[in-house]
Amino acid sequence: MTQDHLQKYLFLVLGLFAVLSALMVVFTKNPVHSVLYLVLAFFAITGEYILLNAQFIAIVNIIVYAGAIMVLFLFVIMLLNLNKETEPHKNPYLKFAAVITSGLLLIVIVGSLKAADNAIATPYQGGKGLIENLAEVLFHQFLLPFEVSSILFLAAMVGAVMLGKKDIK
Amino acid sequence: MQQNIHGIPLDWFIILSTTLFCIGVMGVLFRRNAIIIFMSIELMLNATNLLLVAFSAYHGDAAGQVFVFFTMAVAAAEIAVGLAILVVMYRNTKSVDIDVLNRLKG
Structure with a gap:
């Protein structure tokens, strides 16, 4: 019983952490600080994955998102020398409209989900997120998409290099 | 470790x-810096990932x-190409303000 309470508190603390750092990503002026707050949000989401007993996804989330993608963001920010607060002034009415719109979207989605009955919230069977179960599904059921994603990566790599070249003959 | 989800409702x-997704939507609407908009899109992708895992x-x-x-x-492929487009945009217009892209309207 106390373990259940501990899980709930962990969920609430991590969720609050994720939401606060996501808000700071949006509202911080300096892009470098935004990137660092986004890394914090990703770590909080990784904690939620561990609560869900999805260890493989948690590790991959840290390696891919907090490691690779955020380093790419920081690299581009440093390359373009954007690490200063040079946000041009936006119409305050537009900012007001943005906050109102997203708040309304949140209310609408949560309200419609309240009405739905979640009949699928069945008791949980453990260990689905462990790496051997995932490999079983990935390399039997989803083998073709897995191979096709390599073509996607090749296309993205060629596209990025082509875009980055200074002058294409 | 087996029954560790039972304490937390799926709701x-x-x-x-949903909250994280809406914060991402707000970031896309709120900011003009294209890099921050990319980060907000990443946040939305992570929110959907969390929902799928749950x-x-x-x-x-x-x-x-x-x-x-x-x-x-x-998402990794998308970010690589998107940041390359951003670098090209900065090279041509000397800014990452998305309002500069108004001229795409022709």
């Missing part, structure tokens, strides 16, 4: 990921987590 995960864990079906794996692969 809580749904509400958390449903997968509560349903006892590993396919949802494989979907998250594919989403991460596609």
Whole structure:
């Protein structure tokens, strides 16, 4: 019983952490600080994955998102020398409209989900997120998409290099 | 370790990921810096990932987590190409303000 309470508190603390750092990503002026707050949000989401007993996804989330993608963001920010607060002034009415719109979207989605009955919230069977179960599904059921994603990566790599070249003959 | 989800209702995960998604939407609408808009899109992708993992864990079906794996692969490719486009845009216009792209209207 106390373990259940501990899980709930962990969920609430991590969720609050994720939401606060996501808000700071949006509202911080300096892009470098935004990137660092986004890394914090990703770590909080990784904690939620561990609560869900999805260890493989948690590790991959840290390696891919907090490691690779955020380093790419920081690299581009440093390359373009954007690490200063040079946000041009936006119409305050537009900012007001943005906050109102997203708040309304949140209310609408949560309200419609309240009405739905979640009949699928069945008791949980453990260990689905462990790496051997995932490999079983990935390399039997989803083998073709897995191979096709390599073509996607090749296309993205060629596209990025082509875009980055200074002058294409 | 087996019954560790029982304490948390599924609704809580749904509400958390909805909140994160809406913060991402707000970031896209709120900021003009294209890099911050990219980060908000990443936040939205992560919110949907969290929802997929939650449903997968509560349903006892590993396919949802494989979907998250594919989403991460596609997101990585998207970010590589998107940041390359951003660098080209900065090289041509000397800013990453998305309002500069108004001229695409022709």
